[in-house]
Amino acid sequence: MAPALSRCRICGRTFRPNRYNPEHQHCCGRDECVRECTRRRQREWYARRCRDDPAFTEKARRRCAAANRRRRERQKLSASNPPPDLPPEATLQALFETVSGFLSQVTDTTDPVELLASMRQYRERGRRMARGPAATAPDG
Ligand SMILES: [Zn+2]
Incomplete structure (x- = not known):
């Protein structure tokens, strides 16, 4: 059963x-x-x-x-530690090199002092933009 x-x-x-x-x-x-x-x-x-x-x-x-x-x-x-399979372009060093190369071409100079001054200006501009529209000065 x-x-x-x-x-x-x-x-x-x-x-x-x-x-x-x-x-x-x-x-x-x-x-x-x-x-x-x-x-x-x-x-x-x-x-x-x-x-x-x-x-x-x-x-x-x-x-x-x-x-x-x-x-x-x-x-x-x-x-x-970033994952090991990142491409070499994804590091901070590569970003710095890319930005300074781009800036060098845009400002048409390879003088490190001039480049550094330009980078400071752009960095300050970026900071103001990050803070919001009220903090952004009209002069750029
Ligand atoms: Zn069941």
Whole structure:
């Protein structure tokens, strides 16, 4: 005789439980349901263990804090180091070289003193533009 049908606790569909373990099988065999069932069981176990065992709770708290510290260190490291596959044009040095080359062509000079003076003027202009229209002087 085939075992009776059960209702899945996750999706609500009926299913035929494994005949060797019918009273312990609470979800159907679909991957999503099995994953969700496992997740719920593990969360319940963890919550029960945290409630009943203060030493476990403290140990888990320290383990999580250490993992968070490692994650923050990794984020800090990846923020300070650009990804290695950037093209050579995407560095600050390349941007500086491009801007100074462009400025040199526009002002028709290669004199470093003149270029530096022009760069300061353009930088000041850029700062005023960044502050907003009220701070922008009409003279340029
Ligand atoms: Zn299900």
